[in-house]
Amino acid sequence: MSTDYQKAREALGLRLRELRLTAPDGQLTGTALARVLGWPNSRISKLELGKQTATTDDLRQWAEACGQSEAYEELRARLAGFESHIRSWRRQLASGHRPVQDAHNEAQASSAVLRAWESSWVVGVLQTPDYARAVLARSAELHRSPRDIEAAVRARMKRQELLYSGGRKYQILLWEPVLQSLICPPSVLAVQLDRLSGVIGLDTVELGIVPLTASVKVPPGTGFWIYGERQVVTEMWHAEMWLDDAETVTLYGRVWDTLRESAVYGADAQNVINAARRSLNPR
Incomplete structure (x- = not known):
């Protein structure tokens, strides 16, 4: 996997973590977010650490669960940017x-x-x-x-x-x-x-x-x-x-x-x- 691709995936993971920690109703723990989304805790960790590539649906659900639906388009654009190279x-x-x-x-x-x-x-x-x-x-x-x-x-x-x-x-x-x-x-x-x-x-x-x-x-x-x-x-x-x-x-x-x-x-x-x-x- 290319270094540039991995860096971009890690940067997206940091942004996801930021959204989780700045939720309008108070920061969410990884466990709490996993519970809301119905995901295993490990998936939250892998996405935030850039060890797994999110889907567009993952990004939409994440933004909504963090009470920041407006961030979805930004997240989607980030994903499209690095997936234009690694498909x-x-x-x-x-x-x-x-x-x-x-x-x-x-x-x-x-x-x-x-x-x-x-x-x-x-x-x-x-x-x-x-x-x-x-x-x-x-x-x-x-x-x-x-x-x-x-x-x-x-x-x-x-x-x-x-x-x-x-x-x-x-x-x-x-x-x-x-x-x-x-x-x-x-x-x-x-x-x-x-x-x-x-x-x-x-x-x-x-x-x-x-x-x-x-x-x-x-x-x-x-x-x-x-x-x-x-x-x-x-x-x-x-x-x-x-x-x-x-x-x-x-x-x-x-x-x-x-x-x-x-x-x-x-x-x-x-x-x-x-x-x-x-x-x-x-x-």
Whole structure:
């Protein structure tokens, strides 16, 4: 979790504590506030110490219980401020996967150059419908989120129109294990690998593969996107991070450039993909 995010969460916790101690009818103890809200005492403590992120409903109830309903809008604005950078999956997926796909579609449509590194799966803009369906279904199961899988797949497929509309360049690096990971049935992966072979040579896509045998100067790490030179998006198990400070974007750019030094392109990339494809049907 980022330091800036944690500091912002702790600052929100201090403000919640202040509201509790300045209640118009006299300061409330944590135990008393928990009783009013019907919450366990530990929840009050975690929120005030910045160890748990409040929901907007938590903030509304807190402000009302402290007799200061007018403070809710301020609290909500504080929460929105730091969650614009750290977007928890619990909140993002509350309405399903479709809104998340729409957000990425919009971000990619507004970028002229998009760089990606992925070490776990094929990036969404190059996925086949069946591969996307498998990935999204696994995610919905993990996060126990609404299963709007078909709507999410359609939204992800719509993003691929950007590959053919011109005006932008996708520079994508995949680690070789991505080509072998059975996050989907072998038959689905086979078609997905054929799809990757098909985009090599497309003028809007520069696809590089980092072979397992390549010497790398930095650990592969987690996947990320760089949108233009203005924003980095990376994904963790608990949240998606949208980072826009210049130093962070520059750092991720250096990581991408370093990984690119180990990548193969064109016919060499095709050979790596074809080898993975043959391994699915060894006979």
